Amino acid sequence: MGSIEIIDLTKSNEHEKHCSGGDARRKSLQSCARRRWNGQRVTSVSLDNGDRLEVGIVVNSAGPNAGTVAAIAGLVLPVEPRKRNVFVFEARDKYADMPLLVDPSGIYVRPEGSVYLTCGAEPEEGDGPADPTDFEVDWPLFEEVIWPVLATRIPAFEAIKPTRAWAGHYDYNTLDQNAVIGPHPQVKNFLFANGFSVHGLQQAPAVGKALAELIVHGGYRTVDCSAFGYSRVAEGRAFRELNVI
Known part of the structure; x- marks a missing residue:
């Protein structure tokens, strides 16, 4: 049996992000602006400190608040x-x-x-x-x-x-206690990494890699996460995770 010290892992990730020049802003998301341009896209997000950020891609990885973040963008996500x-x-x-x-x-x-x-x-x-x-x-x-x-x-x-x-x-995830991964079918630059129902830390490395490949290459390369796509949410088609505690 193995275990992970999540606090140590988080600190390590923060340190690596800082060393690689990453920028993290710990603010609350207030709104998402969308416009029609070859289909609907999220064009900017507004934070609670007044900052407005122009965006090319938005990844919803808000954990238990994922449903709220999706709703800000006008989308439905069965995660609570x-x-x-x-x-x-x-x-x-x-x-x-x-x-x-x-x-x-x-x-x-x-x-x-x-x-x-x-x-x-x-x-x-x-x-x-x-x-x-x-x-x-x-x-x-x-x-x-x-x-x-x-x-x-x-x-x-x-x-x-x-x-x-x-x-x-x-x-x-109230639909099937399983992850929702990948783009929304209409708002294609809004990506989901949500609903892990306690498996998030275990699955995060693979999901992070899969989404990075999707963003950079336009498709999954190493790990095909298509089965976890949003389409099953829209269709009410459960892909049930049986090992939730």
Whole structure:
């Protein structure tokens, strides 16, 4: 079993981008201007600080806010934020070689050094779109939902103690929990890299390469992502991802 330290990876990417002369502006997108010229295109974007940027291509990689960004451009994308809580806990018995364990409920647990990480959500009937600014930890979720599942799967986990926790959001594709990759069929310079439904970090290197090839060469070269295109969204044709936790 392998794992990735996402904070270290993000810092590394930021450093590499800076060294290569890249420019990142951490501002909120307010609007997209479009005009008809050989079909509809996004011609500029406006940021909340008043900057207006002329654009040749726009890539929507806004994570859980992807649906909102698409709507700014007048497009529909079935991606919404779903809140998830991650808890760190200690256990009297240690299982250093324990693999990632995923319960059918979607709750998972894995070792992290001398402690354990577990994540879960509300039961399906209560798991809906979330406020993307809500990062408050739902502590009762651990005791009422997650802990009983862990104790059933691993009896030694009847005696555990949560030590810290955090909350975040999945970019949840409500159509099929799978990625939407590539251009919009009408607004061809608006590209999607959205809806990974928790697999974003795993799939990002391949998706980034595929979109780079699409932008530079006009088509996929190494990784053909056509099956993940927007056309299935327009047609309501699901390409379902079965391994979502």
